[in-house]
Amino acid sequence: MDMETLAQAVIAGDRRALARAITRVESARADHRTDAIRLVAEARAAGRQALRIGLSGTPGVGKSTFIEAFGMMLVDQGLRVAVLAVDPSSARSGGSILGDKTRMERLSRAPGAFIRPSPSQAQMGGVARRTREAVALCEAAGFDVVLIETVGVGQSETVVAEVADLFILLLAPAGGDELQGVKRGIMEMADMILVNKADGDLKPAALRTMADYAGALRLLRRRPQDPEGFPKAMVVSAVQETGLATAWDEIRDLANWRKAHGHWAARRASQARHWFGEEVRQGLLSVLEREPAKGSMAALGARVEAGDLSPEAAAATFLALLQRA
Numbered sequence: 001m002d003m004e005t006l007a008q009a010v011i012a013g014d015r016r017a018l019a020r021a022i023t024r025v026e027s028a029r030a031d032h033r034t035d036a037i038r039l040v041a042e043a044r045a046a047g048r049q050a051l052r053i054g055l056s057g058t059p060g061v062g063k064s065t066f067i068e069a070f071g072m073m074l075v076d077q078g079l080r081v082a083v084l085a086v087d088p089s090s091a092r093s094g095g096s097i098l099g100d101k102t103r104m105e106r107l108s109r110a111p112g113a114f115i116r117p118s119p120s121q122a123q124m125g126g127v128a129r130r131t132r133e134a135v136a137l138c139e140a141a142g143f144d145v146v147l148i149e150t151v152g153v154g155q156s157e158t159v160v161a162e163v164a165d166l167f168i169l170l171l172a173p174a175g176g177d178e179l180q181g182v183k184r185g186i187m188e189m190a191d192m193i194l195v196n197k198a199d200g201d202l203k204p205a206a207l208r209t210m211a212d213y214a215g216a217l218r219l220l221r222r223r224p225q226d227p228e229g230f231p232k233a234m235v236v237s238a239v240q241e242t243g244l245a246t247a248w249d250e251i252r253d254l255a256n257w258r259k260a261h262g263h264w265a266a267r268r269a270s271q272a273r274h275w276f277g278e279e280v281r282q283g284l285l286s287v288l289e290r291e292p293a294k295g296s297m298a299a300l301g302a303r304v305e306a307g308d309l310s311p312e313a314a315a316a317t318f319l320a321l322l323q324r325a
């Protein structure tokens with residue numbers, strides 16, 4: 001199938017075509033890259049936009065359970081929901097591709113939903129590109145909401161923050177009163193903290209954790225893209241399906257406020273600019289992996305190792321060669 005036909009099938013809502021298209025953007029093959037660029041360009045030309053929600057949380061906080069319950073709630077409201085997992089499956093706890101699927105059993109069977117498990121292996125740069133392009137394909141396929149899930153290893157939150165319209169951090173109730181070692185950078189990215197498992201014996205701890213985080217969020221600087229009261233901490237129970245509708249209301253309010261105040265478009269514009277820079281950087285890195293750059297690097301590296309040239313002088317020579325090439 002040529003890429004134009006595949007893109008049209010994606011736009012027509014054919015989910016097998018969507019799965020194939022995502023496989024194409026995940027591929028590392030050079031000819032597939034050309035296909036992927038064409039596919040994504042066609043997809044973007046459809047001009048559709050979804051609400052892109054980033055969701056992060058360490059293994060065990062209940063991401064799959066939450067996504068299943070939250071996703072089903074949205075599907076029951078007539079919305080179409082796509083779920084993309086960001087982290088390579090080797091980085092997930094016990095996360096085989098099959099594992100991902102069976103963890104969201106109801107949602108994966110729902111006609112209004114599409115679940116794409118994590119790619120089995122990818123470099124971080126590749127993960128960023130794949131995620132961004134897969135989101136574009138899901139938007140073209142007419143999904144209303146794209147949930148982008150990460151376990152928060154390495155730089156994956158940054159990838160999610162750079163692709164999502166808003167970012168949710170899912171936490172579990174803490175035993176003590178410590179802030180669970182959540183990195184400040186992640187807290188700063190969060191538009192909403194949801195403390196999950198607010199049910200049964202865990203409810204008091206969940207409420208306490210929520211209060212702790214609400215306090216911590218208030219201490220963080222208010223951002224111009226936040227309406228009054230955001231970033232916000234709330235409790236939910238994915239198992240009992242409580243708090244989900246309230247969380248969705250808040251998410252929509254935040255999205256609408258940002259749209260009305262120009263922050264929505266501004267964020268997408270600055271994300272596009274960021275991705276441009278990333279593509280250039282990735283492109284430069286791939287130049288280094290090809291001849292003649294690769295050979296020059298190896299030759300100069302050997303001379304540095306032999307004590308013939310200083311690292312700085314060798315780098316300067318190399319960069320001069322690269323600029324002439």
Ligand code: GDP
Pocket residue numbers: 057058059060061062063064065066103196197198199202236237238239240
């Ligand atoms: P993930 O690793 O973040 O995807 O977490 P899972 O969704 O697999 O859930 C991890 C464990 O927490 C499972 O045993 C779930 O049944 C449990 N869990 C998830 N959500 C809730 C909840 O709302 N309440 C309670 N009590 N347990 C939950």
